[in-house]
Amino acid sequence: MQLLIDRIKSIVHISDDEVGLIGQLFSERKLKKGEHFLQEGQICRSAALIGTGLVRYYVNEDGNEGTYYFGSEGDFVCDYESFLPRTPSTKNIQALEDTLLFAISYDNLQRLYREVEAGERLGRLAIEQVFVSILQQLSSFYKDSPELRYQRFLKTFAGISQRVPQYYIASYVGIKPQSLSRIRKRATL
Numbered sequence: 135m136q137l138l139i140d141r142i143k144s145i146v147h148i149s150d151d152e153v154g155l156i157g158q159l160f161s162e163r164k165l166k167k168g169e170h171f172l173q174e175g176q177i178c179r180s181a182a183l184i185g186t187g188l189v190r191y192y193v194n195e196d197g198n199e200g201t202y203y204f205g206s207e208g209d210f211v212c213d214y215e216s217f218l219p220r221t222p223s224t225k226n227i228q229a230l231e232d233t234l235l236f237a238i239s240y241d242n243l244q245r246l247y248r249e250v251e252a253g254e255r256l257g258r259l260a261i262e263q264v265f266v267s268i269l270q271q272l273s274s275f276y277k278d279s280p281e282l283r284y285q286r287f288l289k290t291f292a293g294i295s296q297r298v299p300q301y302y303i304a305s306y307v308g309i310k311p312q313s314l315s316r317i318r319k320r321a322t323l
Contacts, residue, residue: 135157135160135162135236137183137185137207137208137236138156138160138183138185138236139153139156139157141183141208142156142256145256145259145260146252146255146256146259147252148250148251148252149251152249152250152251155246155249155250156246156250159238159242159243159245159246160183160236160237160238160242161236161237161238162185162234162235162236162237163180163182163234163235163236163237164232164233164234164235165187165189165229165232165233165235166229166232167229167230167231167232167233168228168229169228169229170226170227170228170229171189171211171227171228171229171233171235172213172216172223172225172226172227173223173226174193174194174222174223174224174225174226175222175223176216176222176223177216177217177220177221177222177223178212178213178214178216178217178223179217179239179240180212180217180237180238180239180240181210181211181212181214181217181237181238181243182210182211182212182235182236182237182238183208183209183210183211183235183236184205184206184207184208184209184210184211184233184234184235185207185234185235185236186207186232186233186234187206187207187229187230187231187232187233187234187235188204188205188206188229188230188231188233188294188297188298189204189205189206189211189227189228189229189230189233190203190204190205190227190228190230190298190302191203191204191205191213191225191226191227192225192226192228192305193224193225193226194226199305200305201302201303201305201306202268202271202306203267203268203271203306204230204291204294204298204302204306205227206291206293206294206297210260210263210264211227211235212264213225213227214261214264217240220240230297230298230299230302231297243257267290274286275308280307280308280309280313280314280317281317281320281321283306283307283308284303284307284314284317284318284321287303287306287307300314300315
């Protein structure tokens with residue numbers, strides 16, 4: 135739980151009393167490698183901070199999985215498009231490693247917003263970070279070459295590139311695994 139408190143403190147100021155409340159509002163959740171935090175069709179009922187581990191966000195279109203984001207230690211994980219309006223998700227969030235999460239339900243998040251002085255600011259800053267990342271990824275698909283998208287992946291996810299299977303990286307970049315192998319080979323020459 136200390137990682138959660140430290141991460142929140144890195145974003146906003148919280149008092150000792152608020153630390154106690156936050157400890158009550160969040161709960162630990164463990165996922166084994168391969169388990170899902172969320173599957174398509176489910177309503178995302180919680181947001182979480184990743185304590186340890188790694189997740190990928192993906193969509194499944196007619197059996198073809200498209201990875202569009204990764205989350206690791208210190209990142210917030212949630213499908214806000216499902217969580218906020220409480221509607222079924224069109225996305226999947228899967229653990230790529232055994233993962234420890236600190237999760238908060240929608241109702242407890244509303245309580246955090248009301249009872250923690252900087253709670254709403256925390257929520258706004260967290261969602262802004264996710265929003266900007268997704269917009270950057272989307273625009274990159276339209277304007278950047280696969281090589282540049284791969285370089286951005288390495289920069290954005292520097293700490294996890296060795297932990298992610300290459301076919302998920304290829305999917306994130308928007309190319310076939312064989313094409314990623316050629317890009318990686320050219321980069322080492």
